[in-house]
Amino acid sequence: MRIHVLADSDTRWKWGAGLAVGLAPGSEVHAHMLRGRSTPTARQLAEVGIAPASITEATLAGFAAAPELDGADLIILGTVGGATHAALHALARRFSGAPRRPVVMTGYVGVVYEKMADGLLLRAGADIVLANSPFDRRRFTEVYEPLGIPVSCIVQTALPFLDQRPYDANRTHATHPYTVCFAVQPSVPADRNGRLYMLRRAISHARLRPGRDVLIKLRSKPGEATTHVEAFHYQVLAEQLEEPLPPNLHFVYGNMSDTLDRTDLLVTVSSTAALESMHRGMPTAILSDLGVREIHGNHYFTGSGCVTDWTAIDEGDAPLADESWTADQGIRAVNPYGELRHRVEQLRGAVLPPISPYYTADSAPEYVGALLRRRGLNPDGSPGAAAAVRRPSGPMRRTSRRVLKVAYQFGVQRVAPKIQQWGGV
Helix, strand or coil, rough: CEEEEECHHHHHHHHHHHHHHHHHHHHHHHHEECCCCCCCCHHHHHCCCCCCEEEEECCCHHHHCHHHHHEEEEEECCCCHHHHHHHHHHHHCCCCEEEEEEEEEEEECCCCCCHHHHHHHHHEEEEEEEEECCHHHHCCCCCCCCCCCCCHHHCCCCCCCCCCCCCCCCCCCCCCCCEEEEEEECCCCCHHHHHHHHHHHHHHHHHCCCCCCCECCCCCCCCCCCCCCCCCCCCCCEEEEHCCCCCCCCECCCCHHHHHHHCCHHHHHHCCCCHHHHHHHCCCCCCCCCCCCCCCCCCHHHHHCCCHHHHHHHCCCCCCCCHHHHHHCCCCCCCCCHHHHHHHHHHHCCCCCCCCCCCCCCCCCHHHHHHHHCCECCCCCCEHHHHCCCCCCCCCHHHHHHHHHHHHHHHCEEEEEEHCCCCCC
């Protein structure tokens, strides 16, 4: 199967590529990196560990016009809601009247705890909208059904990065100490005081428990971008403290799965890493120190039995997730790709209808017009003036170079013609 993944960040590439590999092992997977603020660096892409058959960087208009999409069997849109909706319009125009088109699939990288209706309607029009759990499937249906959106597009699967080996609660710590990992998030909490508080509590825990290793798992290095803006990087904040850090506290980067391999207790406010640790059967702490609030996303975990605080963790608390809650959240799902494989094969063998995004220039002219213009498209999905191909300079030139660096690192033989014409080699 030929699968093309459009991603706007390292996290969404990890999700889209993981889905492609889990859905159809051995498939030909092509990566398209959406040019923007959070376009991944070479380090971030290599960290995912999935080597694509080709890798390109493009605008939405450039992606939709890519000639290789004619031979695609499946397109996975791993982008934020607005970009996904714009991509649906561009692809609808691209394949209008075509005798054949690829199946288009999208979904969510993690837990859906905010702007659910908005995000779902921006994704409506894809052939498949993935629900990561029975809980999500019920909620998505409650939004789509009353609006007349076919609920047959909702297909249940599981997050692709949950398929990891289980945690061994009886493993010996003779060779390494009990390890607590604080999984940070770029924007939760978002303010400097909140992030300083979390940093100081992790440092305090390391001092109180000198026999433990305390890891602060960072998403990106200072200066790198992620999906969400990180205004106050933990490592930078630590360097500004007028105190030495305890020797058992470490800042770590890299694949979350590799970090969990050495972890005994995962601590976070609401990171998707909590789902990974719960899937392994690992003790997981959802922090309530700054409140259980929708803005923090930790309200999503109220039924898990894992909501606690740093003081309790200092005293030895290591909660395990409630099994009935985890089952409803799609954690430890049996055969998570079964329904998805069946649905993809059904669609591949059918004559697909035109791609029909929920919002149109007639039903929501102001909303759609502004949304598409911001992404270089006209209201009909055609390339706008801002989408014209130009030879980039400055930061954009460096972006094309970093994508090429990853291409050569992965041993990719074919690089996008547009990148080549930029002179990025």
